[in-house]
Amino acid sequence: MxxxxxxxxxxxxxxxxxxxxxxxxxxxxxxxxxxxxxxxxxxxxxxxxxxxxxxxxxxxxxxxxxxxxxxxxxxxxxxxxxxxxxxxxxxxxxxxxxxxxxxxxxxxxxxxxxxxxxxxxxxxxxxxxxxxxxxxxxxxxxxxxxxxxxxxxxxxxxxxxxxxxxxxxxxxxxxxxxxxxxxxxxxxxxxxxxxxxxxxxxxxxxxxxxxxxxxxxxxxxxxxxxxxxxxxxxxxxxxxxxxxxxxxxxxxxxxxxxxxxxTGASVWRKLSVTFHADSDVELLKERFASLFPAGSIKNLLELELAGSLSLEAGRQLEEILSLLEARLLRCKIKNHTTVTPTAEETARLADPANNPLIGAVAEALRVQATLPGETGETAQRALRELFNMVHANI
Ligand SMILES: [Mn+2]
The missing domain is CATH 3.60.21.10 (Metallo-dependent phosphatases)
Known part of the structure; x- marks a missing residue:
């Protein structure tokens, strides 16, 4: 039978x-x-x-x-x-x-x-x-x-x-x-x-x-x-x-x-990316696009990020992450990326055309950002914020 x-x-x-x-x-x-x-x-x-x-x-x-x-x-x-x-x-x-x-x-x-x-x-x-x-x-x-x-x-x-x-x-x-x-x-x-x-x-x-x-x-x-x-x-x-x-x-x-x-419709994916260069931020966009079927809106992503980026690339990354936030049902982000200013970026923040206070704060934060633990992380975040603020005014 x-x-x-x-x-x-x-x-x-x-x-x-x-x-x-x-x-x-x-x-x-x-x-x-x-x-x-x-x-x-x-x-x-x-x-x-x-x-x-x-x-x-x-x-x-x-x-x-x-x-x-x-x-x-x-x-x-x-x-x-x-x-x-x-x-x-x-x-x-x-x-x-x-x-x-x-x-x-x-x-x-x-x-x-x-x-x-x-x-x-x-x-x-x-x-x-x-x-x-x-x-x-x-x-x-x-x-x-x-x-x-x-x-x-x-x-x-x-x-x-x-x-x-x-x-x-x-x-x-x-x-x-x-x-x-x-x-x-x-x-x-x-x-x-x-x-x-x-x-x-x-x-x-x-x-x-x-x-x-x-x-x-x-x-x-x-x-x-x-x-x-x-x-x-x-x-x-x-x-x-x-x-x-x-x-x-x-x-x-x-x-x-x-x-x-x-029989399921929702798509749950995991992606790990380590940034070795600023241009890798673009790669993240490409890899993301290939993860989910076209036309699907029931997508969820666990995203693990590591490596190091400049302030500008860090800013682009934040834009991408906020886009993912909107496009996905859930984007679970584990972001271990360190964002450090390039010499050019530090110089830009210290540009005399800017408010001199910005240059002084940027320099202090740059030093603190190299410290381990919460102090370093907070300084990194503050530095990014400062950069984004200045960026928005240029
Ligand atoms: Mn059970």
């Missing part, structure tokens, strides 16, 4: 994106997480998927707002296929979790009858597959949520139906990367899955959630993290991919076929 389904996880609907200061930009990203569900539903129909599994963290918090609950149920209801979700660390099962809320229960019933929340570690048997959920009952779970799958299972009754495990947590070897949130908060939680201890040959696909990028867990081709359906963080390595959903074809005892398809 063969079945094709969609594996997704970590929708984290209602995620606040608190690091984004501009509320307009924040709401664009929040809306995108919901709208991406439409693309997910379309993918399921296009691929003739029999169902969708959400491997945890459908909601971002234990108490999603009513608006988030209503939107989620509306979008799921429109997907046109059954959707099965397990509670994760952000949205655990149990009385304090979102699935116990009266409001969720009534909206679920009214708007998303195709949604099943698998809150218990018991097999869910369909005509075409067996789902083996490993829900999180609490945010922090010390026991391995997949432990029950090592015990006695009535596998005889399942015949040749593909067996699909749903679990949420981290596997060994993730190291410091495992923290699941840029915003801190709930990241770095134990919820360790010991997939190595699962019996061999008993399960045909392991649908994992918690890691927000797409990656295989282990190397035998059976266990995968889908990553989040819509990107929500800057990449931490060159191989990091997110905003994908997986089309999985599973068959009893066969290696599953896994195809990753883009």
């Amino acid at each position: 063969v079945v094709t389904f969609i594996h997704t996880a970590d929708w984290q609907l209602g995620k606040p994106f608190a690091k984004i200061n501009n509320p307009e930009n924040r709401s664009i990203l929040q809306a995108e997480r919901i709208e991406a569900l439409q693309r997910l539903g379309a993918l399921a129909r296009e691929k003739n998927a029999k169902f969708i599994v959400v491997a945890g963290d459908l909601f971002d918090s234990r108490q999603p707002t009513r608006a988030t609950v209503s939107r989620a149920c509306t979008m799921i209801g429109g997907m046109g296929v059954p959707v099965y979700a397990i509670p994760g660390n952000h949205d655990p099962a149990g009385p304090s979790g979102p699935y116990a809320q009266d409001y969720f229960r009534s909206e679920h019933e009214r708007l998303a009858p195709n949604l099943t929340i698998l809150t218990e570690a018991v097999p869910f048997v369909r005509d075409d597959a067996v789902l083996l959920p490993c829900p999180l009952l609490h945010q922090h779970v010390n026991a391995d949520p997949t432990e029950w799958l090592r015990g006695d299972l009535d596998t005889q009754a399942w015949g040749n139906k593909p067996r699909i495990v749903l679990a949420h947590g981290s596997i060994q070897g993730f190291g410091a990367e495992q923290a699941d949130d840029e915003d801190g908060g709930i990241g770095g939680v134990p919820n360790q899955l010991n997939l190595d201890r699962l019996p061999n040959g008993v399960f045909d696909y392991i649908a994992l959630g918690d890691w927000h990028g797409f990656r295989e867990a282990g190397a035998n081709g059976f266990a995968w993290y889908s990553g989040t359906h819509e990107s929500d963080r800057f990449p931490r390595s060159d191989s990091y991919q997110s905003g994908l959903s997986l089309v999985v074809t599973a068959e009893r005892t066969k290696r599953p076929i896994v195809q990753e398809i883009k």
Whole structure:
């Protein structure tokens, strides 16, 4: 028996994106997480998927707002296929979790009858597959949520139906990367899955959630993290991919076929530039232009700058950064650039045609700017300001 389904996880609907200061930009990203569900539903129909599994963290918090609950149920209801979700660390099962809320229960019933929340570690048997959920009952779970799958299972009754495990947590070897949130908060939680201890040959696909990028867990081709359906963080390595959903074809005892398809719209990029010469500021413009697809406005950039620039080039850099600020939903800047006046610039500030006070201040700042720590940094900033001021008057 063969079945094709969609594996997704970590929708984290209602995620606040608190690091984004501009509320307009924040709401664009929040809306995108919901709208991406439409693309997910379309993918399921296009691929003739029999169902969708959400491997945890459908909601971002234990108490999603009513608006988030209503939107989620509306979008799921429109997907046109059954959707099965397990509670994760952000949205655990149990009385304090979102699935116990009266409001969720009534909206679920009214708007998303195709949604099943698998809150218990018991097999869910369909005509075409067996789902083996490993829900999180609490945010922090010390026991391995997949432990029950090592015990006695009535596998005889399942015949040749593909067996699909749903679990949420981290596997060994993730190291410091495992923290699941840029915003801190709930990241770095134990919820360790010991997939190595699962019996061999008993399960045909392991649908994992918690890691927000797409990656295989282990190397035998059976266990995968889908990553989040819509990107929500800057990449931490060159191989990091997110905003994908997986089309999985599973068959009893066969290696599953896994195809990753883009469902996300926001583009999160990282760029590091070290300035060796003033002309490198122009290069930054070029590299920036090639980072994002044409016509896309849902762009975010983590920009790390280092090196040294003259005052004039520093001024140009500031102009570019303020442009990026406006063009991007978020520009997270780590600017370690040192701005030091060239001999010509110092002479210009000390030009007798200027107010003599400017020359005196510039000279004092130039000396202070070479000092380490905050004094030096403040003097550098003051020097730039002074230069910009004089520049504006020329
Ligand atoms: Mn999680």
